[in-house]
Amino acid sequence: MADDPPPRTRTSPPPADPAPKPPASKDPNPETPRSPPPPADSESVPDPPAKSEARHRLIWHRQAIDMDIFSQILELDEDGTYDFSKEMVVAYFSQATTTFSDMDKAIARRADEKLPELSALGHFLKGSSAALGISKVQATCEKMQHYGALRDEAADKDLKADEALSKISALLVEVKAEYADAERWLKKWYEDKNESFEGVKP
C-alpha cells in the first residue's frame, strides 16, 4: 500500500494552509520600492522594468523559488509562527555565505586542487538550495559542480581545465547575484509577515 503512487501532484499549493501565501497573489507587492532583481540569467524578461516591476519580480520569483518546496517547509511551522522556517532560512543564509567565501578561496588555490574543490562546493550549496527550493541558485550550483568535474552537461561534452575555470568564474558571479536576489526575496517575504530575523539562530 505504501507503494501506491500518491495520486496527488505536488504542484497544487495547499489551499487549506493560510500560512504560505500563494505566491502568485501575494508576491507582487506594488508598493514595495524594491529594485527589480538583476536578471542574472540569460532568459531575463524583456519587459520595461519601470512599467512592470511587480510582474518582473513575479516572473523572477517563479523561476527562482520553488514554492512547492518552500511551502513544504512553511508547513512545518507551528500555526501562526515561522520559527522553524526562519531557522532554516537563516541556516541557509549562513551556509551560503560560508560557501561563497570558500569558493572564492578555492578559486585562488592551485589549479589542480581548485576544480574538484569548486565542484564539491557547488554540490554542497546545490543541496542546501534544493532543500529550501531556491531553484536558481540550485541550478547554477549544479552547473558549477559539473564544470568543476570538467563536464558540461548541457552541451554534453567534457571540458578542459582552463575552460572550466573560466566558466566557473563567470558562474560564481552569477550565483552570488542569484543568491542575493533570493535572500532579498526571502527577507521581504518574512517582512511581509511581520517576522524579523532578529535573534534567530541558524
Added chain:
Amino acid sequence: MDERYRGQQPLLPLLSIAASRAQYAPTPAWPPSTSQLPSLGVKREGASPEHMADRKEGHEDSMSSTSDFVKKLYKMLEDQSFQNVVSWGPQGDCFVVKDMNEFTKSILPRMFKHSNFASFVRQLNKYDFHKVKNTDDNQFGEQSWTFRHPDFHADRRDSLENIKRKVPAQRKSTAGGTPLPITPSSSYAPAAAYPQSATSSSYSANFAVGSESSKIDTMQAQIATLQAQLSSLGAAHEEVLSHVRNLERSYQDVLVEMVGFQRGMAQQDGLMQNLIQYFLRENNGNGAGKVKQLPSNGGMDGGGNPFLFMQQQETQQLLDKSFAEQDVARATLVQMSEISRRAEAVGMSFGGQASGSSSGAGSSSASNVRLGASVGTSGIGAAMGRMDMLARIEELQAQRDRSRLNTPLFNSSNNAGASGSGANGMSTNPEEDQRRQQQQMGAQHRTESPESDDYEDEMVVPTVTNPPSLDVALGASPETWSMAGGDAHAGLEVYTIGHLMPRGSAAFPDAQGNWSFDSDAFASGMVGKQEASYASTSSGSGSGGGGGSPPTKQTLRVRRSTFVPGWAVPPRVLLVDDDAVSRKLSSKFLQVFGCTIDVAVDGVGAVNKMNLEKYDLVLMDIVMPKLDGVSATSMIRKFDPQTPIISMTSNSRPNEIMTYYSSGMNDILPKPFTKEGLLDMLEKHLTHLTVIKEKMSTSMRIPRQPSGIPPLNDAGFESALQAGAASSSGASSSPGSTLMEYGLGSPDAGDGRINVLAGMGLSDEQYNIMLAGIVAGDGFNFGEKRTRDSMDEGDHPDGRDGKRSRFEVVE
C-alpha cells in the same frame, strides 16, 4: 669395560685432538657430535638404549672391523662367570641364554648398559642372528633362548667380522617409523632431529669400521628414507592444513547460511505482519458488516456505519496514499456533510421508532429533527440502542458476567444523564428540550427496573455518548462549537479529535464498532470512577476545548499531522548529511513522522554511530567530506548487513545508482525529497514497526491522534514518545482527557472488553495487563507532557491548545 669407558671420558678431549689413528678416530668424533645434537636428539638416544650400546661398541673393542655389538657378544660368551646364564651352545655354533630373567637383570646392564631383553633380541635380529626354536634338544629348559648366526662360532673368531648389521634402511624404518604413526605432527621435530644423531653415530661407526663405501650407501639410503619421511610428513601436514581449510570453509558456509536464514526469518516476519494487517482490516470490515447485518440497526448503525464506510473507502485510502492535507480536509468536509446528512435521516427515522418504543422519545425526536443530527441521533440512539446493543452484546459477549452488567440502576441513569447533557451541550439544544429529554430518559431508566432493562440502560449510555462524537464530527455547523458547554462537551471533543484524526481513522472503524462496549463497561464501573473520569475529562477539555475553539480557526483544517504512520516504537533513524540545511529539514520531517533522530555529519561519523547503536533506518547522503556515503555504506555492511540504508542523493544517474546499490544500500531517495517521498520510504522500510502499532491501537481503541498528530514541535513530544514506548506511545500525546477516560475506563472494563488481540494469541490476561500498562504509561506521559508544555517557551503558553485546535472544526 665399564671402567674403561669411564676412564676414557676425561681423555676424550685429548683424544679428539691427538688421536689420528683410524681405530680411535670415531671415538673422539662421537661425543662432540652428541653434545652438538639438539636436546631432542639427545633425549631420543636415551630413549632407545640399543643405540647407546651400539655406539659404545664402536670404541670398546679393539677388533677393527668387527661390529661392537658382536664383539661384546663374543666377549660375554667368553666370560666364564656368565656360564650359568649365557653360554655357547653345545656345538659352539650358537649361544644360549639359559635364564632370561637373570640375563636381563645382571648381564644386560653390565654388558649392554640396559636391561631390556627385547631390545637385546632386536639387536641380535638386526645382526641377522636368529632365534633357534626350542625343539627336542631343549636341554636348557623352557626359559632358554638360543640364537644362531652362521658366522658366529665359538672357535671362529675371524669370521666375526662378517657379521654385520642388516641394511640400515630396515633399521631406519623401524627406528624412525615407530614414532611416526602415533602423532605425525608431534613426531615431526624429533624425527627431524633423529637423523642427525643416527647419521653421526653411523658415521663414526663407519669411520671406525672403515668399510666406507657400504656405509655411505646405507647413509644415502637413510637420507633417502628420511627425505621420504619428510615428504610424507609434509604431505600429512598439508593434508591437515587443507582439512583445517575445509573446516573453515564450511564454517563460513554455515555462517552465510545463518545470515540467509535470518534474512528469511525477517522476510517471513514481514509477511506475517502483512497477513496480520490484512486480517485486522478484514476484521474491521467484518465488524462493520456485522453491524450492518443486524436486523435492527439503531443509532449505532446510523452513526457508525456511514463513518465506517467513509473511513474505509475514502479516508483511509486517502491517508494511506499520503494525500496532502487539503485533500484530506476536503474529504473530511465531504465526509462530514455526508455524515450529517445520514445522521439526520437516521435521526428522523429513529425518532419515529423511539417514540413508538418509549413515551419520552417523541419529544426527543422532535428536537432531533429540529436541531439536526446531533441530539436527535443521541436521543434515538438511546431509544434504539436497546435492541441493537442488546443484540450485539449477546452476540459478542455471551459469556459476560451478568452481575457486572447489572450495576446499580442509579449508576447507569446517572451516566446517561451526564452523557445526555454532554450531547446537549454539544448540539446546543434549547435548555428545555434538553432537560425534558434528559428527564424522560432518566424516568425511563428509573421506571424500568427489571434486569433486562438495566441491561438496556447500560447499553443506552454508550449510545448516548456515541452520537455526540458524531455530533462533533458533524459539528461543522459552527454555532455548536462556540456554544458548546465547556465541561460537558469536553469528553466528547476527544472523540471528535479521534475521528478527525486521519491516520487514526484507519483504526477507527474498529474503535467505533467496539465503542459501545467500552462505554458500556465503563458505565458498569463504579460511580466514583465515572465521576473521576468525567472530572478529568472536563478538566482536560477545559484547557483543550476552551483553547480549542479560538477565534483564529476559521477553516476546517487538518494539518500536517495527517500522514504520520502509527509506529509501534518510534523508529530510530540515523541521518547522515553534511549539509546543515538539509539536515535540519530532514530532521524536522522525521520528527514530524514520529521518528527518533540521530545525526552524523559525515561517513566516518555514520560508521561510528552504526557501530555503537542500533538503528531502524539510515538516511545517507552521498557526497560528504572525510568519507562518502557509498564507502561508509560498504563499511557498515561489513558488520551490519540488515539495517536499511537509503541514499539521499541528487546524483541519480543510472551508473551512480548502480554504485549505490552495489555498496549495500537498499533504496534511493532523490534529493531534494518531499515529505511524501520520505514518508513513503519510511513506510516501505519500516513496515514492521507500523503494523504493530496499527494493531495495538486498533485493539485498544485509543484515539489515534496521539502519536500521529504533531504536537510535534514541542520538545516534550519526542521524550514522551520514548517514555511511552511501544504501546503507550499511541496515547502519549493525546489530550489528557482522552487518556484519563480511556485509562480509567479500560481496567474496570477488563472482562467486559473484547480481547481484540485474542486472534493473535494474546490471552485475556495479557491483554488486560497490556491495557493496564497503557494506563500507567499514559498517566506518566500526561504529567510529563504538561510540564513540558509549560516549560516550552514556545509561542503557545499552552502548547496543547495549539495542537488541538488543529483538529477542531471552525467555520
